[in-house]
Amino acid sequence: MKNLRLKSARAALDMSQQQLADAVGVSRQTINAIEKGDYNPTIKLCLAICKTLHRTLDELFWEE
């Protein structure tokens, strides 16, 4: 399932996939795979993304 919340949170901060990737120490393809729903990140990476985008885990990764 696509993670549109991550994509919109990133866009809200006017960040590119590459900028987010550099900030959390992964490749651009990994961010792309998470947004497309092709890869489930570890909790460590989820937390790094949340801290960078100033969001909570629930806001970005919790599925109702």
Added chain:
Amino acid sequence: MNHSLGYNLGMLAGVLVGVLVGVGIIALLFKLKVMDLTFDERQERARGQAYKYGFWTLVACLLLYGFSDMVLGRWCDVITGAMLCIAAALMVFASVCIVKDAYLSLKEKPRAIMTLLTVVSALNLGIGFMNWKHGRVVEDGILTFSAVNGICGLVTLVILVVYVVNCLLAKQEAGE
């Protein structure tokens, strides 16, 4: 082909010195941070899967090589046969890594890798062609160690082609 003990010892010493120099250069490149093989968690996982495919390819090829030797008789030098099996496994490993976007580490630049693959491929294919032209590749109907340059050249060429095709497909996908 039987060689004297001195020849064999010389060959062994040459190989050992070559390996030592190679390891030394690679260690120096790591120390100077020229080479940095840091992968992220998705890449590590993808590379693990690629290693698995590469490993089973190696096993299958070794079995096939052993079986062919048993049935057909000796058709290549043992070291050349081993190199053929390793080449097949490497191609599978690299191709899976490339398709899963896990071939390059976080610090490596695509252009540098493509240049390196092109140079290595051209050099090895060139030497392989010269060996073939001088009739050293097949002697008495047996594929000799001189074929290894051609094999290495072919492996790097295949990896380069897979890499370029994957890049073009990714660009096309991004443009859509």
